Amino acid sequence: MAVIGKSAIVTGGASGIGEATARLLATEGVKVVVADLNEELAQKTAASIVESGGEASAFKANVAKMEDAEALVEFTVEKYGEVSILINNAGVVRDTLLPMMSREDWDLVVDVNLGGCFNMMKACARPMMQKRYGRVVNTSSIAGRFGGRGQANYAASKAGIDALTRVLAQELSSKKRNITVNGVAPGMIITPLSQQVRDLTQDKIVGLVPLERYGTSEDVARVIRFLVSEDADYINGQVIVVDGGLSLGIKW
Ligand SMILES: NC(=O)c1ccc[n+]([C@@H]2O[C@H](COP(=O)([O-])OP(=O)(O)OC[C@H]3O[C@@H](n4cnc5c(N)ncnc54)[C@H](O)[C@@H]3O)[C@@H](O)[C@H]2O)c1
Incomplete structure (x- = not known):
């Protein structure tokens, strides 16, 4: 499963899914930019990748x-001559039911999760087109398909990411450009972001995962x-659910 891209930006790369992705891509010889709002953590992650023999830089x-x-x-x-791979992974949650959800909670979640994907894809489009190569993976969520109480802002932002993925897979791709845009929709993943939900539900959700x-x-x-490797060269505009089967049986 060869990864052809030479360099990657992983947003939200300092922690959780982004960190794991940055580490894995670095083991494939990809030069990784760990981009995060948390500069200290981004530097720590990049330094640890370098210590393990990979090439990485941090960027706030x-x-x-x-x-x-x-x-x-x-x-x-x-720094690396191109952006071959973009992993749009930075995300936040501000879960609460609609009557309590402030306009600020809405704006923050939509601006970071969906607006962040738009900004990064807009900034990467030209360099990728010029190099005639690009692999983009957007981190969505099963919440974008099925919703979830208290997640009006989050679920809407993730549904928006799914739509953006499908639109830009059509706009950016061509035989000449060789750009694909796909997404992953995780279920419940053990990271700092999901800690609050796991605490609140006292791990009941695990019982719903086949x-x-x-x-x-x-x-x-x-x-x-896989989605940025040559094995996935003909996959475009798809959002792959990675949830252990959680979304099959859950009563949203
Ligand atoms: N953990 C889950 O169960 C789960 C499920 C579905 C989807 N996701 C998605 O996966 C992605 C990664 O989440 P995670 O669970 O690894 O969480 P995490 O909190 O471990 O990592 C998120 C990272 O994003 C960074 N970040 C936040 N706001 C940012 C901004 N404005 N600009 C740049 N960086 C910013 C944070 O500093 C943090 O390092 C998110 O998009 C999240 O919505 C997570």
Whole structure:
């Protein structure tokens, strides 16, 4: 399963699924930019990848800001000559039922999760087209398909990511350009982001997973690696569910 791309930006790469993906791509010889709002953690992750023999740099960016997205892409092109792979993974949650959900909670989640994907894809489109190569994977969620109480902002942002994936898979791709845009939709994965839900539900959700375990960041990272490998060259505009079967039986 060869990964052809030479360099990758992983947003939200300092923690959880992004960190696991950055580490895995680095083991494939990809030069990785660990981009995150949390600069200290991004530096720690990049340093640890380098210690393990990979090539990585840290970059502080708020993906919700177009100027940060542009600066991140500029940094990557200057440092590694191109952006071959973009993993749009940065995400936040602010779960609460509609009556309690503030406009700020809505704006933050939509701006980071969906706006961040838009900003990064817009900033990467030209460099990828010029190099005639690009592999984009957007991190969605099963919440984008099935919803979830208290997740109006989050589920809407992830459904938007699914739509954006399908639109840009058509806009950016051509035989000449060789760009694909896909997504992964994880279920319940053990990371800091899902801690609050796992605490609130006291691990009841695990009983709804046919595989009888929560997912790990590596479970998702391996699917992302597949989507950017040459084995997935003919997959485009798809969002692959990685949830151990959770969404099959859950009563949303
Ligand atoms: N953990 C799950 O169960 C689960 C399920 C479905 C989807 N996801 C999605 O997976 C992605 C990764 O989440 P995770 O679970 O690994 O969470 P995580 O909290 O471990 O990692 C998210 C990272 O994104 C960074 N980040 C937050 N806002 C940012 C911003 N504005 N700009 C740049 N970086 C920012 C954080 O600093 C953090 O390092 C998210 O998009 C999330 O919605 C997670």
